[in-house]
Amino acid sequence: MSLPEPVTTMASPFRMDYTYVAGVGRSVFLRGLAERRLLARRCPGCAQVYLPPPEFCSRCLSELEAPFELDGLGAVSTFCVVNFPFPGQTIEPPYVVAYIQVHGAGTRLMHLVREVEPERVRIGMAVEPVWAPDDQLTTSLKSIQHFRPVRGADA
Amino acid sequence: MTAESLSAPYTVEFPFERTVGPKIGTFLGGLRDARLYGVRTERGVLCPPLEFDPRTGAETGALVPLVTTGTVTSWTWVPSRPGDPLPHDFAWALIAIDGTIGALFHAVDVGGEFARMSTGMRVCARWRQDRIGGMRDIECFEVVP
Numbered sequence: 257m258s259l260p261e262p263v264t265t266m267a268s269p270f271r272m273d274y275t276y277v278a279g280v281g282r283s284v285f286l287r288g289l290a291e292r293r294l295l296a297r298r299c300p301g302c303a304q305v306y307l308p309p310p311e312f313c314s315r316c317l318s319e320l321e322a323p324f325e326l327d328g329l330g331a332v333s334t335f336c337v338v339n340f341p342f343p344g345q346t347i348e349p350p351y352v353v354a355y356i357q358v359h360g361a362g363t364r365l366m367h368l369v370r371e372v373e374p375e376r377v378r379i380g381m382a383v384e385p386v387w388a389p390d391d392q393l394t395t396s397l398k399s400i401q402h403f404r405p406v407r408g409a410d411a
Numbered sequence: 412m413t414a415e416s417l418s419a420p421y422t423v424e425f426p427f428e429r430t431v432g433p434k435i436g437t438f439l440g441g442l443r444d445a446r447l448y449g450v451r452t453e454r455g456v457l458c459p460p461l462e463f464d465p466r467t468g469a470e471t472g473a474l475v476p477l478v479t480t481g482t483v484t485s486w487t488w489v490p491s492r493p494g495d496p497l498p499h500d501f502a503w504a505l506i507a508i509d510g511t512i513g514a515l516f517h518a519v520d521v522g523g524e525f526a527r528m529s530t531g532m533r534v535c536a537r538w539r540q541d542r543i544g545g546m547r548d549i550e551c552f553e554v555v556p
Contacts, residue, residue: 269424
């Protein structure tokens with residue numbers, strides 16, 4: 257009996273459905289986004305400022321202080337240029353994904369940096385958030401469409 | 412400001428495709444034809460087959476046709492979820508195909524009756540009607556009548 261014709265590739269799809277629970281602390285931040293507000297919170301123990309803030313400090317476990325607003329101006333802390341296409345991609349490569357150090361925060365936010373050629377992005381570049389139109393504001397980071405270089409700033 | 416937590420449904424998904432070696436490829440081709448194959452090694456016939464013997468690193472030998480019956484060596488009971496091979500609760504099991512070494516991982520259907528599962532039970536493959544050359548060409552294993 258002859259052997260079967262070999263198969264050369266097999267599909268090995270990965271898919272997982274789950275529920276993301278933001279938690280009380282992060283929900284404060286997400287609700288702020290829907291009002292174009294970036295809400296940070298400070299730790300009374302170590303003075304670390306979290307953006308986005310959880311409920312408790314991850315270093316000393318103290319409950320964080322009351323939320324306060326930051327203007328969103330910041331600097332590119334580090335970044336990568338995405339050149340590779342992949343299924344489900346919503347933006348045509350190349351595009352820039354960066355860690356943004358928002359002024360006044362001790363943590364960094366990951367977001368897109370657009371309205372600039374990828375090759376012109378630099379670590380330290382001053383950036384500002386571009387908020388979504390009113391009808392697209394939501395309790396998610398999608399309320400910020402992307403960050404862009406601050407006009408007139410010398411990076 | 413409300414103290415309630417927000418939540419939202421999420422899906423992570425990526426449609427991986429992987430290439431297979433010549434022996435695993437032939438094994439999968441066999442499944443498409445509703446036939447089960449193993450490969451020869453110094454230690455015995457390995458099913459499911461591998462390109463190399465994990466114990467010695469030696470290249471595995473010829474493919475040999477097998478029966479589709481075996482013995483459950485280990486199992487765990489699970490509730491059925493969307494995308495699972497069976498619409499009712501079932502067992503994921505390691506099955507030693509008769510005449511082979513190794514263990515084939517697959518679902519065992521006992522009609523949703525947990526009490527019918529036992530280590531050492533005899534099972535056989537139930538073939539799917541539409542086969543494409545993948546592990547799911549075996550719908551599941553069922554109790555040998």
